[in-house]
Amino acid sequence: MDPLALIGxxxxxxxxxxxxxxxxxxxxxxxKAVAQALSSIAQQPDEASTITRTLFVGLAMIExxxxxxxxxxxxxxxxxxxxKYFVTQxxx
Amino acid sequence: xxxxxxxxxxxxxxSFTVNATLLFTWIVMLILALGSFLITRKLSxxxxxxxxxxxxxxxVVSMRSQIREVSQQIPDQYLPFIGTLFLFIVVSNILAxxxxxDPPTRSLSTTAALAFCVFxxxxxxxxxxxxxxNYLRAYVKPSFFMLPFNIIGELSRTLALAVRLxxxxxxxxxxxxxxLAITPFFVPIALQLLGLLTGIIQAYxxxxxxxxxIASATRSKQQGEANE
Numbered sequence: 001m002d003p004l005a006l007i008g009x010x011x012x013x014x015x016x017x018x019x020x021x022x023x024x025x026x027x028x029x030x031x032k033a034v035a036q037a038l039s040s041i042a043q044q045p046d047e048a049s050t051i052t053r054t055l056f057v058g059l060a061m062i063e064x065x066x067x068x069x070x071x072x073x074x075x076x077x078x079x080x081x082x083x084k085y086f087v088t089q090x091x092x
Numbered sequence: 093x094x095x096x097x098x099x100x101x102x103x104x105x106x107s108f109t110v111n112a113t114l115l116f117t118w119i120v121m122l123i124l125a126l127g128s129f130l131i132t133r134k135l136s137x138x139x140x141x142x143x144x145x146x147x148x149x150x151x152v153v154s155m156r157s158q159i160r161e162v163s164q165q166i167p168d169q170y171l172p173f174i175g176t177l178f179l180f181i182v183v184s185n186i187l188a189x190x191x192x193x194d195p196p197t198r199s200l201s202t203t204a205a206l207a208f209c210v211f212x213x214x215x216x217x218x219x220x221x222x223x224x225x226n227y228l229r230a231y232v233k234p235s236f237f238m239l240p241f242n243i244i245g246e247l248s249r250t251l252a253l254a255v256r257l258x259x260x261x262x263x264x265x266x267x268x269x270x271x272l273a274i275t276p277f278f279v280p281i282a283l284q285l286l287g288l289l290t291g292i293i294q295a296y297x298x299x300x301x302x303x304x305x306i307a308s309a310t311r312s313k314q315q316g317e318a319n320e
Contacts, residue, residue, distance in 0.1 A: 050161070053300065060297040064252050067259035074266070078095045 004086045011083060015076035022069025029062045095266070097199045117196040120184045151179075155299075162300060163307040170306060173213055177206060178299035185261060185291025189284050195291075197261045200254065207254035210302045214246070218309035227309065253301060260294045261287075 037055040041048050100112035131144035141149070155175050159167035181197060188195040196202045218227040231242045264287035271280045 053158075053161075056293065056297060057300055057304065060256060060294075060301065061252075064256050067256050067263075070263055071255060071259050074095070074262070 004083075004090055007080070007082050007086060011076045011080055015073040018069050018076070019073040022073075023066050026062050026066040030059055033058050033062065095262075097194050097196070098201055100194070112194050113196050113199040113201055116184070116194050117202065119193075120180060120187070120196065123187075124179055124183060158300070159303055162303045163310070165307070165310070170217070170303065173209075174299050174303050174306075177210075177302055178295055181206070181257065181295035181298055182292055185295055186288060188261070188265060188287060188291065195261055195265065197257055198265055200258045203254040203258040206257070206298070207250045210253060210305065211246070211250040213302070214305050214309045217306050221310040230309070249301075249305065253298060257294055257298055260290050264290060 033055065037051055041051050044051075097112040097116075101109045102112060102115050103110055127144075128148065131142075131148055135145060136142070152171075152175070155178065156167045156171055159170050159174055163170060184195045184197050187193045188198075215227065218230075222230075232239050233242075264283070268280050268283050268287065271283060
């Protein structure tokens with residue numbers, strides 16, 4: 001199989017796997033964080049604004065890993081340097 | 093659609109090319125500066141104030157209270173920087189639903205520049221507040237072996253700021269672009285609503301995280317700063 005087809009095939013498969021596996025962990029973590037935040041708001045409704053703000057900051061940190069996986073998947077599909085190199089070689 | 097707005101060239105003056113990121117950054121700056129200038133030309137302090145002044149007062153008062161709560165210090169020293177970050181990011185994210193507008197935060201260049209501003213502001217505020225020796229002493233705080241981890245932690249959280257904002261906004265616009273080709277009538281509208289929500293949340297998170305980093309660098313031993 002010539003390198004162009006091989007790179008295209010592997011890139012697409014791996015980018016699908018990246019975003020699929022990479023979004024499982026953060027989803028679990030965010031669910032746990034929101035559940036804990038809701039129960040602590042129920043215990044202390046006066047502190048709801050502080051808890052909500054801390055919850056959002058925590059969710060942003062947890063979401064970062066999923067965003068990294070998404071960016072890698074996007075790079076593999078749309079801005080793949082190996083693909084571009086072999087395309088210019090095949091075209092030139 | 094083009095994945096990187098840095099590569100969309102609008103026009104060029106001589107050898108300097110104005111790309112889409114630059115043009116829409118200028119448009120956001122124009123909207124913010126011109127809007128605020130027009131609203132604040134005649135401020136009134138009575139009971140009846142115009143709606144524009146009311147809007148700006150709500151925004152500024154809520155930003156000040158958030159900064160005061162997070163930093164436990166006088167908020168006015170941080171308000172220009174954090175407020176500008178929040179306003180720029182929120183306007184450029186919200187205007188993404190306007191057809192033809194390409195949010196400048198969709199480009200990694202813009203978000204990296206904003207994260208770099210935060211990265212520079214942390215030592216500037218820290219040294220101004222605590223002095224150079226006390227600020228540097230915080231890097232070896234638990235023990236001397238934590239010095240490389242503290243430095244790496246600071247670099248990685250700056251990188252995380254940039255990539256988080258870039259990833260969220262880029263994913264929103266790319267998904268809408270793809271859906272416009274598949275199911276063009278009502279489904280992209282639902283995702284544009286989601287894009288509005290995540291745009292505001294990401295702007296808030298960026299500003300709050302910047303404030304948390306600055307506050308952790310300027311935190312003094314006694315927490316009894318004057319709360320007005």
